[in-house]
Amino acid sequence: MQAAVVDVGARYDALAATYDRPNYDPRSALYWEIVERLTWELSAPFLPAPGVDAPVLDAGGGTGKWALRFAELGHHVSLLDVSAGMLEAAREKVNATPRRDQVSLHRGTIESLPFSDATFAFTFCDGDPLSYCHTTYRGALRELVRVTRPGAFLVIGVDNAAITASDLVVAAALREFQGTGTARCPYGMPVHAFTPVEVSELARSVSCSLAGLYGKPLFWSRVSAVLARMAGERPPRAWADSIVAEQLWLNHAGYGSAGDHLHIVLRKG
Ligand SMILES: C[S@@+](CC[C@H](N)C(=O)[O-])C[C@H]1O[C@@H](n2cnc3c(N)ncnc32)[C@H](O)[C@@H]1O
Numbered sequence: 653m654q655a656a657v658v659d660v661g662a663r664y665d666a667l668a669a670t671y672d673r674p675n676y677d678p679r680s681a682l683y684w685e686i687v688e689r690l691t692w693e694l695s696a697p698f699l700p701a702p703g704v705d706a707p708v709l710d711a712g713g714g715t716g717k718w719a720l721r722f723a724e725l726g727h728h729v730s731l732l733d734v735s736a737g738m739l740e741a742a743r744e745k746v747n748a749t750p751r752r753d754q755v756s757l758h759r760g761t762i763e764s765l766p767f768s769d770a771t772f773a774f775t776f777c778d779g780d781p782l783s784y785c786h787t788t789y790r791g792a793l794r795e796l797v798r799v800t801r802p803g804a805f806l807v808i809g810v811d812n813a814a815i816t817a818s819d820l821v822v823a824a825a826l827r828e829f830q831g832t833g834t835a836r837c838p839y840g841m842p843v844h845a846f847t848p849v850e851v852s853e854l855a856r857s858v859s860c861s862l863a864g865l866y867g868k869p870l871f872w873s874r875v876s877a878v879l880a881r882m883a884g885e886r887p888p889r890a891w892a893d894s895i896v897a898e899q900l901w902l903n904h905a906g907y908g909s910a911g912d913h914l915h916i917v918l919r920k921g
Contacts, residue, residue: 660784664733687913699774700773702727705773711781712778727774730755730756732765765795770799772799772801776808782810783837786843787844797860802920805917807917808918809916810844815845833850862916
């Protein structure tokens with residue numbers, strides 16, 4: 653892939669106003685609902701007991717969707733993001749809740765976190781911020797681990813190379829992707845997509861154990877085909893519960909590396 657200078661912060665500034673209200677068709681809305689519910693189910697077990705002594709980092713936290721959810725459970729959260737626009741949207745939402753004193757907002761990059769070593773009792777980085785660090789992800793991961801306390805968990809959501817490779821039908825683009833691991837996100841920005849082998853190697857390189865590798869969602873083209881046969885364009889709402897249960901079962905049965913996105917759980921050694 654040609655190196656392209658893309659200012660991720662500026663791109664997300666432009667997306668910030670509509671980020672929380674995407675114009676999804678019913679199928680895409682169901683897809684993202686399943687992804688979000690899996691994200692929660694596969695993250696919540698790793699949270700510490702809430703309290704001011706167990707601060708949580710939401711790195712690349714965007715408009716604060718997850719930071720606010722953590723705060724509702726009683727956690728004290730530092731939300732960091734490179735985009736001033738996304739942070740402004742987060743500020744409005746945070747200020748409108750009774751949890752406003754529990755969430756602090758920080759403009760910065762994951763590659764150079766403005767926090768001391770071993771500050772956080774839980775580090776969260778979902779929605780591909782580490783993939784956006786497409787040439788700097790090793791250093792960015794080192795930073796996430798540096799600010800996390802020994803023994804604490806990090807949850808990191810990234811693009812999966814298997815799915816990215818399957819989407820690249822043009823042979824030249826596929827060859828380039830296989831050489832670099834860099835592809836483009838739906839917004840056109842370069843992203844690094846990870847393989848399970850790479851994730852294991854990265855975990856070792858930062859002295860973390862790989863506590864879980866999950867996928868969200870799994871085998872979606874099959875789920876989608878079943879839904880299409882059964883319901884036409886609008887899947888019944890109640891089906892979301894059974895799809896989430898099926899996806900959790902598949903994840904706990906070991907199929908996680910087949911997910912559209914990889915949900916990585918690390919424990920700092
Ligand atoms: C897809 S959004 C996800 C936001 C949020 N985590 C969520 O799940 O709703 C990706 C976010 O990562 C941020 N981001 C990308 N690269 C970053 C970096 N190097 N440092 C900090 N934030 C970054 C973007 O500005 C954007 O807000």
